[in-house]
Amino acid sequence: MYKAEFDKTPKNFDAYLFWGEEPYFIEKYTQEIAQKIGKENAMQLYFDEYDFEIAKNYLSQSSLFGDINLLVIKHDKALSKKELSQLIAICNKNANSFFIYALFSTDGKKIASLFDKKHNAVNVRFFKAALHEAKKELQEFCKQNNIEIDTYALEHLLIMLENNIELAKSELLKLSIYNRAIETKDIDNLVYPITPLNLEKLYIAIIKKEPIEELFAQIIEEEQNEMKILLGFENFMQQLFLFYSYIRLHGNLDSSQILGYRLPRHIEEQRAALAMRIKNYPKIFLEMQTCELELKTKTNIDKSALLLSYLIKIQGLF
Numbered sequence: 126m127y128k129a130e131f132d133k134t135p136k137n138f139d140a141y142l143f144w145g146e147e148p149y150f151i152e153k154y155t156q157e158i159a160q161k162i163g164k165e166n167a168m169q170l171y172f173d174e175y176d177f178e179i180a181k182n183y184l185s186q187s188s189l190f191g192d193i194n195l196l197v198i199k200h201d202k203a204l205s206k207k208e209l210s211q212l213i214a215i216c217n218k219n220a221n222s223f224f225i226y227a228l229f230s231t232d233g234k235k236i237a238s239l240f241d242k243k244h245n246a247v248n249v250r251f252f253k254a255a256l257h258e259a260k261k262e263l264q265e266f267c268k269q270n271n272i273e274i275d276t277y278a279l280e281h282l283l284i285m286l287e288n289n290i291e292l293a294k295s296e297l298l299k300l301s302i303y304n305r306a307i308e309t310k311d312i313d314n315l316v317y318p319i320t321p322l323n324l325e326k327l328y329i330a331i332i333k334k335e336p337i338e339e340l341f342a343q344i345i346e347e348e349q350n351e352m353k354i355l356l357g358f359e360n361f362m363q364q365l366f367l368f369y370s371y372i373r374l375h376g377n378l379d380s381s382q383i384l385g386y387r388l389p390r391h392i393e394e395q396r397a398a399l400a401m402r403i404k405n406y407p408k409i410f411l412e413m414q415t416c417e418l419e420l421k422t423k424t425n426i427d428k429s430a431l432l433l434s435y436l437i438k439i440q441g442l443f
Contacts, residue, residue: 126247126248126249126250127249127250127251127252128150128249128251128252131154131247131249134247136158136161138245138246138247139213139216139217139222139223139224139244139245139246140212140213140216140223140224140225140226140240140244140245140246140247141154141155141158141224141225141226141240141246141247141248141249142226142228142233142236142237142239142240142246142247142248142249143155143225143226143227143228143248143249143251144226144227144228144229144230144231144232144233144237144248144249144250144251145231145233145249145250145251145252146231146251146252146253147251147252147253147254148229148291149254149262149289149290149291150251150254151227151228151229151251152227152291154249154251155197155199155225155227158225159195159197159225162193162195162223162225163193163195164195164197165193166192166193166194166195167193167195167196167197168180168183168194168195168196168197169197169198169199170196170197170198170199171198171199171200172199172200172201175198175200175204177205177208180196180198180208180212181208181211181212181215183196184196184212184215184216184219184222184224185215185219185222187219187221188221192221193221193222193223194219194221194222194223195222195223195224195225196212196222196223196224196225197225197227198224198225198226198227199227199229200226200227200228200229201228201229201230201232202228202230202232203228203230203232203233203235203236204226204236206235206236206239209226209236209239210239212224213239213240213244213246214244216245216246217244217245226240233248233250236248237250253288253385254288254290254385255288255385256280256283256284256288256381256384256385256387257385259283259288259290259293260276260279260280260283262290263279263282263283263290263293263294263297264279266294266297267279267297270297270298270301272297272298272300272301272307273305273306273307274297274306274307275306277309278307278308278309278311278312281309281312282296282297282312282316284388285312285316286316288385296312296316299315300312300315300316323340323343323344323347324344324354324357324358325361326340327340327341327344327354327358328357328358328361328362329399331358331436331439331440331443332399332402332403332440332443333443334440334443337433337436337437337440338433341433341436345429351420351428351429351431351432352417352420352421354432355413355416355417355420355432355435356417358413358436359410359413359417362406362409362410362413364384364396365396365399365400365403366400366403366406367383367384368380368383368396368397368399368400368401369400369401369403369406371383372397372400372401378393378394378397380393380396402443403443405442405443408442409439409442409443412435412438412439412442413435413439415435416431416432416435419431420432
């Protein structure tokens with residue numbers, strides 16, 4: 126089930142699985158359902174805190190006074206199917222027991238079938254929020270907190286922060302201390318983008334086969350982490366591949382269809398031009414994966430030198 130369908134569905138299940146690519150919505154719906162069930166006496170097991178026997182014993186306990194047993198598990202990996210089946214079965218038998226599993230990954234596809242109507246359970250997958258979804262969340266947040274900002278400025282903030290709703294909320298609270306309407310210039314002056322401008326300059330220079338050594342050294346001096354630089358490049362390339370695939374398939378350019386939100390026209394055209402000049406996407410992604418593995422596993426090495434050598438090697442594939 127997806128978000129839109131779940132929003133229209135009565136929330137009277139014994140067990141819930143919230144999973145996918147959008148941590149904001151996973152957290153939001155976990156809190157909303159927990160509040161609805163009654164989270165005063167909830168047991169919360171986060172990541173390595175999870176212990177099957179503790180979870181099972183908690184859900185199995187009965188109450189003479191009708192107290193609710195609500196188990197909330199948050200994890201980034203799929204737990205054992207056998208254990209999950211037992212926890213759901215206990216909730217089916219015990220009218221006072223409920224189970225919410227917030228899974229912050231796409232591993233939900235491995236276990237989603239356990240949370241079905243047959244077991245009075247539901248699984249909901251959340252994809253990355255589109256611009257209109259993120260904007261709606263922020264508009265409601267601004268209304269609740271008496272923050273004045275126009276639609277264009279709100280969209281500008283979201284694009285700068287790559288649709289990170291939670292981070293955008295935090296920035297809005299900071300900007301609201303000026304006690305006036307938030308303007309685009311406030312965002313440009315006071316909010317730092319997720320992908321700093323110099324990183325984007327580096328990525329474009331690599332693709333255009335321009336010299337990168339000096340810019341790379343400057344970025345490293347700014348205490349940028351090697352893994353952050355690589356992962357940022359991977360994200361940038363994945364976005365370009367989406368542009369490449371869409372243009373090849375449809376023969377036109379529409380960033381709102383590709384990304385779920387519209388980029389400024391000049392950036393949209395720049396992305397398209399870069400995307401269409403690349404022919405070796407599979408080889409490039411393979412080299413990135415190899416570099417990532419070496420950065421994560423090799424010790425006692427100059428990681429900056431390793432990363433630079435791979436970026437130069439990748440540059441030869443453009």
